[in-house]
Structures are given as structure tokens and as C-alpha cells.
Amino acid sequence: MSFQFAYLAGLMPNLAVAALVNLRLSAMIIVLALIGGTALTILRSLKIRPVNALIAFLISFIRGTPLLIQIFLFYYVLPAIGLDLSPTVAGVAAIALNSSIFISETMRGALITLDPGQIEAATALSLPRHLVWAKVILPQLFRRVLPVLVNEATIVVKGTALLSVITVVDVLRTAQQIASASYRPFETLIGAALVFLAINLTISLLGRRIEGRFAVQRA
């Protein structure tokens, strides 16, 4: 058998349609993770001892175990304790939790680069705590973590390919289905790889654009 470019070109429309699944799930996950990561960060800043101990345990767990295992935990284990989730919901929840933790850790690193004088100034103006976060810290924090968020977005997109393992019909699973009917796994998998290449290179490019714009604003 030889590599058939015509066959590869012919199946790209099908894979592009399947890519919408990955894109939609990725968008949901990134929004959830950004909200979750920010909430976790603010919660940790309150320094309530048992809460922070629990979060530290969660961070160690999420960072210390494979994402695939975390997806399996949501998919296989939660039903065993009475919480039946669809593969899509279980997968989105697993990746969103994973990503929230990584975003919160990034924010932890960026927070200490903020100017403490601004907190003093905000407090001197008797700005309430929630406004110090909303008006002073978060706008600067988001700007600082933006490059990492762009990178995290590409990680999330790649993570959605793992959902094919728990039967979510995404690009990879569609490719596998096509391959099992046509016996041409090489072309179809190359097609799936090209889809992810296109998505992630676009995200990186857009990210660099947005960063450039922010840099201009700051100057």
C-alpha cells in the first residue's frame, strides 16, 4: 500500500466537522478552568488553614497523576459511587479540574510579581477586599498569565483527544472509525494530526497577536 494523498484530502471535511466537537469542548473547558482557577486562587489567598491544606492535597494529586487516569476516575469511579455522568460531561469535568489547578499555580507565581504598593494604595482608599481583587489585582494578573493561558489552551485542546478513549466521538475517534472501515489507518491518523496542528498553531499565533497588543497598551 502506498500513501494516498487523494484519500487524505477526501476525508479532511469529515475530520473538520469532528474538530468542531474538540473546539466546543475545549472552549467550555477553558472557560470553566479560568473561572475555577481564579476562584481557587482567591480562596487560597484567604489562607484558611484546613481549606488550603485540602487544596494543597488536591494540587499534589492533580500534578502527580496522569490526566488519562483522572479522566478514568471521573468516568469509571464516579458512577460506582452513584454519580452517573455522560462520557462528555465526565471528560469535560476531569480536564477542567486539571486545568484549574495548573492555572491557579501559574497565578500563584504571577501574584508575587505584582507591586505591593498598589495593595497599600487601594487599601488606603478603603477599597473593599472584593474590589481590590476585581479592580486592582485581577486585571494585571490576567495580563501577566496570558502567555501561560495561551499555552494552557493548547494543552486543553490536546487533552480533548484523550476523550476518544472514553467513547467521545471527537477527531481521533472519528478518524479511527473511518480507518476501521477503510483499512487506511495511516492516512486517517495523519489527517487527525493535521487537524490538531492547524488548531494549535492558530491558537499560538492568535496568542502572540493578543500579547503584542497588550504590550503596546502597557507601553
Next chain:
Amino acid sequence: MRMAFDPTILVQYWPLFLQGAWLTIQVSVQAFLLGYTLGIAVALLGLMPGRLPRLAATSYVEVLRAIPFIIILFVIYYGLPFSGLRLPAPLVGTVALGLFASAYYAEIVRAGILALPRGQFESARAIGMSPLQAMRHIVGPQVARAIVPPSTNMTLTMIKESAVLSSITVPELTYQGLVVQGNTFAPFEVFAAVTLIYWGITIAVAGAARRLERRLGVAQARGVSRNRLAASYLLLERERAR
């Protein structure tokens, strides 16, 4: 619905978990060696004068980093027989994992070399060191200090990514977990065990890396003393008393 934790499953199947964990460790070590060697080669290629080598190195890194590992793995696993080469799944998996990691190691090594102030090597030579001495005492330690922390991070990512090899039937830890799960229908016990073993492996590797960092004198977290007010927002942990 079943709530009770049944430890007899773990007692009965522990040899499988052990075999799986051992293969995970073996695969990770081999992929690390392959990945780092390739990574250094790609980094050096990217630092060579001329546009073509740099373009080749950049494309290698960008392409491998943009594609999910599971797809890289499948392309190699299903693509090799296509070109008439049939290799055992653990070998294919190890090579794929090494390739995947090499793209990230290449970036780390490149950044580490670029971060080195210019003229360090020449200065060392000028005060009478041999090239070997200059590498060993001046350049080596500085590059090592820059690349060990990110390399540790990437290695932990790679170890965790090895779980994906289960999908091409490499009998590593995750695969064995899925086998036991299929036999017992006890997901809670099985994934608790698998999770704990991965956690143990990554904690051990992270601990070893921290000891290495301390020996190399990697800068410790800046103990910026801050006023209490700013700390109540900007620090997420209580500062430890020294």
C-alpha cells in the same frame, strides 16, 4: 451502587500492578534517555548558523508540540506496519514517548544555552583553563542550573503521559489497571491503587530532582519579605518562620 472498599482485589492482583509499575518505570527511563539525546541534538541544530538548520529544528519542535501525544503514538504505531516494519508495542511506545519528550527537552536545552552570558567559555580559557575544565567548572554548572528545574517538570509530564501507551496495549500500569478493572468491575479499588502508584513515582522523582537542584545551587524561592497587607492578597500560603 457499591460503597465498601474491597482490599481483597488488591491483595489478589498485586503482581499485575507491580509488573505494570515496573514497565512504566522502564519505559520512562528509556524514553528519557532517548528524548534527552534527541533533544540536545535538535537544540544544537537550532543554534547552528544558517537558516535551514534553524527552520528544521523549529518545525520539529512546533509540530511535535502541537499534536496530542496519543495521535503521535497512533501515527507511529499504525504507520510503521504500513511501511512494512512490525515492531513490538512496548518498543514503539517507548520511541514515540521519547520523540514527544525530545521536542520539549530541545526547547529547554536551547533556552539554557542561550541564557548563558556570552564569553564565559572564552574567559575561562583566558585564565588558563583547558576546554574540558572550562566546560566542567564554568559552563556546565551554569547550564545545568538553568535546565534542571524545567527538565524535571517535563520528565514528570512524560512519566504521566506514558499512561497513554495503554491504548496500544503496552502492559504498563494503566493497562494493567484496565485489565483488573475488566476482571473485577471494581473501578474504585483499581484506580485508587493505580493513582497511588503514579503519585508515588512522581513524588519520588520530584524529590530526587529537588535534591539535585540543591546540590547544583539552583536559586531558592525569593524570600521577598513583604508587608502583611500585601501578603494577605499576593501570597497564597502563610510564610514559614525560619
